[in-house]
Amino acid sequence: MSDPGARSLPEVARVGVLASGGGTNLAALIEATTAQGSPARIVVVGADRPRAGALQRARAAQIPTFVVLKRDHPDRRGFDRALVEQLRAHHVEWVCLAGFMKRIGPPMLDAFPSRILNIHPALLPAFPGLDGQGQAHRHGVRIAGCTVHLVDAGTDTGPIVAQGAVPVLQGDTEHNLQQRILRMEHTIYPAALRWAVEGRLTVEDRRVHIDLPEGEAPWWFDPTP
């Protein structure tokens, strides 16, 4: 039994976010963590692409940023070590992957054991890997959604923290579905991060127990007709 969230309150947890793309999840996390009384603060945003929109969002919010390029490192270990170095320089305690398109390897997992969260745009364990929304749409599922999980050495295989379900409507395009899922991502990720930094998560085998605040639940259903 491990206790990935053990920490003494009421300090504010220092969170680093890694992203590769536009950063709408980052924006949702910034909004949640800058609200009065938030138990988390985003202290740095890193990207593997200098042009990632997420970096601009971070700068606009006056959050320090860094870029680590894969091509500057001979192998994956070196790339991972560079990420660890940057995150440690900002005294990061928790890491959120928010559309980060690189696999996380042993140096990161060892530096932040059970303290890396990821958002995946499908109801895991269905449709792991790239383009979860497209995979679900092409498969013809009736219910799609998203998952926040703790990161382990596999691809989208880590213990599940929270899930949000959305319907697939008649005539939906991949784009429509992706947007509906994305809105759900913006709801579940901030909640999962809050529970994590508040020390509410306990992992036993691969099941996550959450000491939930009253009235909260680790699942969501989009009521779109």
Ligand code: GRF
């Ligand atoms: C999201 O769909 C997320 O689930 C996936 O990558 C996308 C990132 O979107 N991992 P954004 O950059 O947060 O807008």
